[in-house]
Amino acid sequence: MAEPSAFLSDRARGVRQSAVRDVFDLAMTPGVVSLAGGNPWLDDLPLEDLGRVAEGLVARQGHLSLQYGAGQGTPELRDAACTVMAADGIEGADPDLVVVTPGSQAGIDTAARLLGNPGDAVVVEDPTFVGALNTFNTWQLDAVTTPTDEEGLIPAFLRRTLQRLRAEGRRVAFLYTIPSYANPSGALMPAERRDEVARICREEGVLIVEDNPYGQLGFDDAPVPPIAAAHRDQVLYLGTVSKIFAPGVRIGWALVPPVLLREFYLCAESAYICPPVPSQMLATAFLTRFDWQGHVARCAAEYARRCDALVEELEARLDPRVLVTRPAGGFFVWARMPDGVDTAPLMHAAAAEGVVFVPGAAFTPDGGPDPHFRLAFSFVAPEVLREGVRRLAPVLNAAVSGRPG
Amino acid sequence: MAEPSAFLSDRARGVRQSAVRDVFDLAMTPGVVSLAGGNPWLDDLPLEDLGRVAEGLVARQGHLSLQYGAGQGTPELRDAACTVMAADGIEGADPDLVVVTPGSQAGIDTAARLLGNPGDAVVVEDPTFVGALNTFNTWQLDAVTTPTDEEGLIPAFLRRTLQRLRAEGRRVAFLYTIPSYANPSGALMPAERRDEVARICREEGVLIVEDNPYGQLGFDDAPVPPIAAAHRDQVLYLGTVSKIFAPGVRIGWALVPPVLLREFYLCAESAYICPPVPSQMLATAFLTRFDWQGHVARCAAEYARRCDALVEELEARLDPRVLVTRPAGGFFVWARMPDGVDTAPLMHAAAAEGVVFVPGAAFTPDGGPDPHFRLAFSFVAPEVLREGVRRLAPVLNAAVSGRPG
Numbered sequence: 087m088a089e090p091s092a093f094l095s096d097r098a099r100g101v102r103q104s105a106v107r108d109v110f111d112l113a114m115t116p117g118v119v120s121l122a123g124g125n126p127w128l129d130d131l132p133l134e135d136l137g138r139v140a141e142g143l144v145a146r147q148g149h150l151s152l153q154y155g156a157g158q159g160t161p162e163l164r165d166a167a168c169t170v171m172a173a174d175g176i177e178g179a180d181p182d183l184v185v186v187t188p189g190s191q192a193g194i195d196t197a198a199r200l201l202g203n204p205g206d207a208v209v210v211e212d213p214t215f216v217g218a219l220n221t222f223n224t225w226q227l228d229a230v231t232t233p234t235d236e237e238g239l240i241p242a243f244l245r246r247t248l249q250r251l252r253a254e255g256r257r258v259a260f261l262y263t264i265p266s267y268a269n270p271s272g273a274l275m276p277a278e279r280r281d282e283v284a285r286i287c288r289e290e291g292v293l294i295v296e297d298n299p300y301g302q303l304g305f306d307d308a309p310v311p312p313i314a315a316a317h318r319d320q321v322l323y324l325g326t327v328s329k330i331f332a333p334g335v336r337i338g339w340a341l342v343p344p345v346l347l348r349e350f351y352l353c354a355e356s357a358y359i360c361p362p363v364p365s366q367m368l369a370t371a372f373l374t375r376f377d378w379q380g381h382v383a384r385c386a387a388e389y390a391r392r393c394d395a396l397v398e399e400l401e402a403r404l405d406p407r408v409l410v411t412r413p414a415g416g417f418f419v420w421a422r423m424p425d426g427v428d429t430a431p432l433m434h435a436a437a438a439e440g441v442v443f444v445p446g447a448a449f450t451p452d453g454g455p456d457p458h459f460r461l462a463f464s465f466v467a468p469e470v471l472r473e474g475v476r477r478l479a480p481v482l483n484a485a486v487s488g489r490p491g
Numbered sequence: 492m493a494e495p496s497a498f499l500s501d502r503a504r505g506v507r508q509s510a511v512r513d514v515f516d517l518a519m520t521p522g523v524v525s526l527a528g529g530n531p532w533l534d535d536l537p538l539e540d541l542g543r544v545a546e547g548l549v550a551r552q553g554h555l556s557l558q559y560g561a562g563q564g565t566p567e568l569r570d571a572a573c574t575v576m577a578a579d580g581i582e583g584a585d586p587d588l589v590v591v592t593p594g595s596q597a598g599i600d601t602a603a604r605l606l607g608n609p610g611d612a613v614v615v616e617d618p619t620f621v622g623a624l625n626t627f628n629t630w631q632l633d634a635v636t637t638p639t640d641e642e643g644l645i646p647a648f649l650r651r652t653l654q655r656l657r658a659e660g661r662r663v664a665f666l667y668t669i670p671s672y673a674n675p676s677g678a679l680m681p682a683e684r685r686d687e688v689a690r691i692c693r694e695e696g697v698l699i700v701e702d703n704p705y706g707q708l709g710f711d712d713a714p715v716p717p718i719a720a721a722h723r724d725q726v727l728y729l730g731t732v733s734k735i736f737a738p739g740v741r742i743g744w745a746l747v748p749p750v751l752l753r754e755f756y757l758c759a760e761s762a763y764i765c766p767p768v769p770s771q772m773l774a775t776a777f778l779t780r781f782d783w784q785g786h787v788a789r790c791a792a793e794y795a796r797r798c799d800a801l802v803e804e805l806e807a808r809l810d811p812r813v814l815v816t817r818p819a820g821g822f823f824v825w826a827r828m829p830d831g832v833d834t835a836p837l838m839h840a841a842a843a844e845g846v847v848f849v850p851g852a853a854f855t856p857d858g859g860p861d862p863h864f865r866l867a868f869s870f871v872a873p874e875v876l877r878e879g880v881r882r883l884a885p886v887l888n889a890a891v892s893g894r895p896g
Contacts, residue, residue, distance in 0.1 A: 091750075092696075093606055093665075093698050093750075093751065094605065094606065094751070094754055095604065095605060095606055095607050095608050095611075095664070096608050097604065097608075097758075098604065098605045098606070098754045098757075098758055099754075101754055101757045101758060101761070123559070125558060125559055126558075128553065128554055128557055128558060129554075131553060131557065133549060133550050133551075133553040134550050136549050136550070136553065137545075137546040137547065137549040137550025137551070137553070138546060138550075139549075140542075140545040140546055140548070140549040140550075140769070141542040141543060141545055141546035142542065143545070144538060144541050144542040144544075144545040144773070145538050145539050145541070145542025145543075145545075146538075146542070148533065148536060148538040148541065148542070148737075149533055149534075150739075151739050152533055152536065152736075152737035152738070152739040152740065153530060153531075153533060153737070153738060153739050154528070154530055154738045154739060155739060188593055188741070188763055188767065189763055189764055191761075191762070191763050191764045192762065192763045195761070195762045195763065199500065199502065199503065199629055200499065200500060200503045201498055201499065201500055201503070202500050203500050203501050203502075204609055206500075217760075217761070217764065220757075220760065220761040221761045221762070223761070224604055224758055224761045224762075259500070260498075291497070293498050331557075332553075332557035332558070333557070333558060333559045334555075334556050334557040334558050334559060334560060334767065334768035334769060335557065335767055335768070335769060336593070336763065336764075336765070336766070336767040336768075345496075345498075346498065346499070349499055349503045349504075349506055352503075352506045352625075353502075353503055353506060353629055355622075355625065356506070356596075356600070356622070356625040356626045356628070356629045357596070357597065357600045357626070357629075357762065358593055358594055358596050358597045358600065358741065358763070359594055359596045359622065359741075360741070361741070362593065362739065362740055362741040362767040362770050363739035363740070363741075364545070364739060364740060364769060364770060364773070365767050365769060365770065368549070368769070
């Protein structure tokens with residue numbers, strides 16, 4: 087046989103075990119405080135009642151739940167997804183335009199399959215979700231970053247990026263954006279800026295893939311309506327139950343512009359035939375027979391409490407030259423070391439002290455030296471977050487002091 | 492905005508709603524006898540007991556089942572997959588080389604992602620599984636057919652096909668094969684031929700992707716060991732619970748050659764992060780706490796009964812110029828009209844009579860006129876199968892008589 091690597095596709099040869107994955111492996115060590123993974127808090131879920139639902143959907147509806155389902159998902163879940171989107175601010179979504187996906191990662195993957203040719207540009211926020219970068223990489227799409235501030239994408243820069251790509255004759259497959267409590271930055275894009283982004287993309291003829299896992303998890307404020315709310319025809323919108331119910335079921339959905347619907351679900355079926363049916367039925371039950379909005383409100387309050395504990399402890403213990411921003415929602419604190427400090431090597435020093443975080447390099451396409459780092463507070467109790475900071479602060483402070491401030 | 496089709500990738504523009512899908516839509520009409528879909532028979536499943544399992548895994552293990560899982564799948568399910576593979580004839584598989592997938596369609600998709608560059612050839616049986624063709628199409632792989640007989644791939648032709656592709660300077664991503672009770676042909680490849688196929692592929696430096704959903708569903712005989720059993724390093728093997736337990740859970744697995752393992756699971760994670768966790772736990776329970784092999788034996792007996800009813804009725808009612816082969820296992824009867832008859836147009840005539848089947852064109856890459864057709868007996872009770880044939884026979888016989896025999 088040939089050399090093993092000869093069997094790999096060009097894309098697979100380019101697949102890297104990301105820093106995030108290294109971190110997750112480290113985070114498995116007993117006693118380590120993991121500020122790495124964006125796992126949701128599940129303690130508020132009515133597990134006993136959900137268990138009875140699970141029993142019923144197998145024992146009494148097993149011929150449905152255990153059999154092949156429709157590629158587009160069950161009508162009941164597509165209806166329920168519209169209810170969730172209405173709470174996000176997308177009024178009157180048509181369930182016939184909803185395609186259930188096995189998690190929104192699969193939605194991103196299907197969007198790339200549907201819209202991107204190898205070598206196309208995909209415009210992404212700097213920084214952006216590592217899982218999206220991984221998917222774009224396997225589709226041989228070229229992730230082109232555009233700058234952000236604490237309100238997300240900066241419209242003037244976005245326009246310049248798109249104009250430059252057009253001038254270079256590059257095809258832009260789409261803009262990928264997380265406008266609400268972005269992963270990793272936590273940025274929340276205000277309504278006016280969303281309209282401006284939509285206008286720029288319309289003028290440049292670029293479709294938007296809007297990923298909205300965290301939109302209802304604001305600490306104080308009601309959700310800012312997604313870009314899709316007012317610009318339905320130019321947005322492929324991705325929703326999920328992963329952060330408002332449970333990621334283990336792997337259930338998300340896409341709200342697809344009508345002209346792309348048929349090709350979207352055919353692409354989806356080519357990848358996995360249909361989403362898992364028991365998961366769809368359990369998610370449907372949660373969204374129709376339980377007070378899911380009460381659950382989301384309690385989750386948001388718990389996340390706010392955790393975020394406050396983390397930020398307070400960081401502010402008390404970190405060198406003031408480390409810039410920490412308190413997000414207004416979501417799962418993550420995004421922070422920045424002084425210029426010239428790369429956080430990737432610090433990951434191992436921190437792990438040796440019993441705490442892990444994700445270095446900023448993970449959230450950029452080139453993965454080069456980066457002074458940022460991401461701390462996830464969603465899954466960690468406040469007192470453990472504080473202990474994590476007690477372990478982390480000396481490592482970070484030493485790195486700051488080792489350099490001119 | 493641009494024309495909608497401008498947004499589609501080249502691959503998505505090439506995605507066709509296959510004849511199979513047309514048929515599935517027709518099959519939804521009440522009163523229609525569907526001989527189209529390869530749905531498994533689920534009546535033998537212990538639904539009450541499985542319901543109690545489902546309750547427990549949510550009510551008492553919800554913090555595990557509802558949370559993100561490992562991309563490679565749970566250790567328990569990877570162990571159980573090895574037990575299933577041992578029953579198939581693959582002894583001593585290493586659970587560390589097993590990657591759980593959300594159905595084996597996702598396994599095929601990951602194999603294409605891992606191994607195929609756009610424009611590469613993938614060698615496939617003529618005919619082959621329509622779902623695999625769809626996946627290869629979205630990866631812009633060129634499915635190149637090689638002839639089969641009632642014992643599957645014909646080694647001499649396979650060698651010639653691979654030699655021709657090599658002479659043309661084509662990269663061959665892999666050979667995709669279903670050696671046991673193939674979909675759609677029902678062919679069972681004998682052990683010696685499996686070794687010969689493996690030897691040819693080794694000589695030509697071509698990896699084998701072996702898809703084995705039906706291997707334990709022989710009507711009379713024990714499973715023929717998969718190609719992977721004796722040629723582990725040159726086969727990426729795909730297993731699934733879809734036909735021996737339940738397709739709705741969407742659980743399959745890959746047994747991956749060690750040199751490809753890391754890239755395989757990184758490619759898989761880029762597509763969907765992890766397989767659904769409640770599904771994994773339910774499948775694990777079925778494979779460890781229930782008499783799953785007894786269930787499989789009862790399923791195989793029921794499929795044999797259904798197959799016999801279908802073949803008997805076909806032989807009694809069809810023009811003898813229609814060639815019907817009784818398979819020795821699996822879900823499908825594959826039949827052939829006289830040369831020159833295309834079965835695709837007959838699908839609509841049959842639907843008008845209240846019966847649907849899948850025309851042979853669906854199982855070839857070019858989808859051109861084809862005299863074959865596939866009848867699925869797996870999901871239909873014997874008396875309904877007979878009624879389906881009573882409706883189908885006049886349509887087929889008329890098409891035969893309309894031409895010189």
